[in-house]
Amino acid sequence: MASQELARKLQSRLAATQEGEPRPEPEQSPVRPKPQEPEAACGDSSSELSAKLTRRLDINEGSTAPRPTRVFNPYTEFKEFSRKQIKDMEAMFKRYDTGKDGFIDLMELKLMMEKLGAPQTHLGLKNMIKEVDEDFDGKLSFREFLLIFRRAAAGELQEESGLMTLARLSEINVSTEGVMGAKDFFEAKVQALSVGSKFEAEIREEKEERKRQEVEKKQRQAAFKQLQSTFCS
Ligand SMILES: [Ca+2]
The missing domain is CATH 1.10.238.10 (EF-hand)
Known part of the structure; x- marks a missing residue:
């Protein structure tokens, strides 16, 4: 119920900003970014918009999973x-x-x-x-x-x-x-923030390992070709 109320508030704020904000002239900003959810903004059913906002809110709060259509990357x-x-x-x-x-x-x-x-x-x-x-x-x-x-x-x-x-x-x-x-x-939660960099380091390591393997493979192939040409010539 609380989130519905919040969604309603967000909805009215959204409407207010859309009316209140002067739109930039096209020549000033030729590449205007597309509104994120145009169908939500243009939809005439307010309950539909409210539902969308509520869902967005839940996703932001972490109480709802993002749409399953998005690939889940653990x-x-x-x-x-x-x-x-x-x-x-x-x-x-x-x-x-x-x-x-x-x-x-x-x-x-x-x-x-x-x-x-x-x-x-x-x-x-x-x-x-x-x-x-x-x-x-x-x-x-x-x-x-x-x-x-x-x-x-x-x-x-x-x-x-x-x-x-x-x-x-x-x-x-x-x-x-x-x-x-x-x-x-139970310190886990506090430290979760610093783990992002650890994750990136792990990714980097895996990438470097792959690159190393790639280089070795190329070297092997080059050596093989050289050997082949020595035999054929
Ligand atoms: Ca389930």
């Missing part, structure tokens, strides 16, 4: 984790996604918790899913699975909760290698 979206950690989380996700449909459903979560040595009740499992089930489909996508670790690392989970148990019993140690040597599991 490395850029979960910058508080190292690439190795995300790969470990992915491996774990795939290991327990026995149906191989890209989701961990209730039965798969049940098996996971049993394997981890912390079996949960049916209701407990449902509540675990509900806590991170952003799209309300009753199962965990990989993104929602990563949210478990994000919330655990940020200290947002109850100590005794099923999700915290899952995070703790997984082999992924978010506390030590997690966040640039954060001493405390």
Whole structure:
């Protein structure tokens, strides 16, 4: 309800700025950037606009996932984790996604918790899913699975909760290698900001490694060609 009210306010502000702001003359700025959501601005249904603004607001606040049409990149979206950690989380996700449909459903979560040595009740499992089930489909996508670790690392989970148990019993140690040597599991959130540069360094390293391999390959090819020409001449 609060966000709806906020959306309404944003909506009226949007209308006000559109009327109030003098538009630059075309000759002054020949390349005028296109308005970001023209269909929203021109739409005559105010409830539609309100819904869009509400959604935009939720995305900004982090309570709603961006549209699934946008490709989900765990490395850029979960910058508080190292690439190795995300790969470990992915491996774990795939290991327990026995149906191989890209989701961990209730039965798969049940098996996971049993394997981890912390079996949960049916209701407990449902509540675990509900806590991170952003799209309300009753199962965990990989993104929602990563949210478990994000919330655990940020200290947002109850100590005794099923999700915290899952995070703790997984082999992924978010506390030590997690966040640039954060001493405390719960310092993660504070340090998340500085991790962006670590991520970039990792990317750079991978790129350089690829470049090195590329150079070596070319050298091998050149050597081979030389050898070939010696034989043919
Ligand atoms: Ca889901």
